[in-house]
Amino acid sequence: MNARVDHLLIEALGLPTEERSALVVALIDSLEGSEDASISNTWRDEVRRRRSELAAGLVEPTPWAEAKARLLSL
Secondary structure, X not given: OOHHHHHHHXXXXXXXXXXXXXXXXXXXXXXXOXXXXXXXXXXXXXXXXXXXXXHOOOOOOOOHHHHHHHHHOO
C-alpha cells in the first residue's frame, strides 16, 4: 500500500462498526462498474465460503485486535 491508502485505512479503522460496514459495502459496490465486473461476485463468493468454513468449524476466527495489528504492519 502507499501512504495515502495507509492513511485512509487508519481513518477507516477508527470509524464505528456500522460506518466501517457501510464503507466496505460502498467500496465493493464501487467495483461493480469496473473493467472486471466479476469482482463483487467474487467477493460475495469469498464471504460465503469463509462463513461456511467458520460455521463448519474448519477455521478459527482471528480476533480483531490481531487482524488490525497485521493490517497496520503492512
